[in-house]
Amino acid sequence: KDYVLLIADRKVAYSVVALKSDHDKIMHLDASKLFAIAGEGGDAVQFSEYVQKNLHLYNLKTGLPLSTKAAAHFTRNELATALRKGPFQVNALLGGVDHSGPSLYHLDYLGTLHKVNFGAQGYGGYFCYSILDRLWKPDMSLDEGVALMNTCIKEINSRFLVGGADFTIKVVTAEGIRVLDPVLASSA
Amino acid sequence: AGKNCVGIASDRRYGQYQTTIATDAQKIWKIHDKLYIGLSGLATDVQTFIEKLKFRITLYQLREERDIKPSCFAQLVSTMLYEKRFGPYFVEPVIAGLEGPNNEPYLCAMDLLGCTSTAKGFV
Numbered sequence: 001k002d003y004v005l006l007i008a009d010r011k012v013a014y015s016v017v018a019l020k021s022d023h024d025k026i027m028h029l030d031a032s033k034l035f036a037i038a039g040e041g042g043d044a045v046q047f048s049e050y051v052q053k054n055l056h057l058y059n060l061k062t063g064l065p066l067s068t069k070a071a072a073h074f075t076r077n078e079l080a081t082a083l084r085k086g087p088f089q090v091n092a093l094l095g096g097v098d099h100s101g102p103s104l105y106h107l108d109y110l111g112t113l114h115k116v117n118f119g120a121q122g123y124g125g126y127f128c129y130s131i132l133d134r135l136w137k138p139d140m141s142l143d144e145g146v147a148l149m150n151t152c153i154k155e156i157n158s159r160f161l162v163g164g165a166d167f168t169i170k171v172v173t174a175e176g177i178r179v180l181d182p183v184l185a186s187s188a
Numbered sequence: 189a190g191k192n193c194v195g196i197a198s199d200r201r202y203g204q205y206q207t208t209i210a211t212d213a214q215k216i217w218k219i220h221d222k223l224y225i226g227l228s229g230l231a232t233d234v235q236t237f238i239e240k241l242k243f244r245i246t247l248y249q250l251r252e253e254r255d256i257k258p259s260c261f262a263q264l265v266s267t268m269l270y271e272k273r274f275g276p277y278f279v280e281p282v283i284a285g286l287e288g289p290n291n292e293p294y295l296c297a298m299d300l301l302g303c304t305s306t307a308k309g310f311v
Binding site: 076079080083084106108110111112113114116119125126129 | 213235
């Protein structure tokens, strides 16, 4: 209704080895935007920091915060320009709340942007889209949203081959960003 | 195309391989009251190309103070695509409009390099 909820797993993998299992993949672009990134290690961090700093620069130059739509389009343009030079292997979900309400954008590494009500990047989609299709309704309260997220997490942890993962959960509301308790595989 | 009328239709799926991500994608854009363009192909190039096209059309409108003719628009699209001959936009445009004072139907489809094929009945 008035929030965007993003979750991401916390594992960093290097071929078959899990390097780290408490890595935060949801970056705060500014006080009202979250950027959940899936992709190649270096690219993911570099690109998201680049976007974050450019948004900050815009804020410093103009004194205005960028709307979520504008930030999403800016990010898309960066990815699309880089596509034919040296593409960033970064798939992302950009969520934010601004004067026009909450919005979520699905961005892939080629620079395809789409505003969505719910979305997933990576293998998560195979498991979660059907759950979200069935159970998502417009104007859900935050508690209902979190319950829906927990259903998705349970599904991933039981059916995904590389499941049993911890998840970071962050929510953006009109008041700002809140980090909810991470869901630990042990408690799922 | 019909008598002084044209129609253009597209699906609304945005998907990756077998997964459908959205069912409300826009693939047809209005250029002006008597001109529409439909773009299919690689989604990111569709988005980039329509942004560039809107830019060129806005400039045209500011300079010429009139709406662009469909045949002229088709030429513009063709040229823009051919400029990228050796690194093309992966888009396949379909242009539908009404040309001239008599509202003659204008239908034109193009490949990714800008090769136009104008037709009378349908493309």
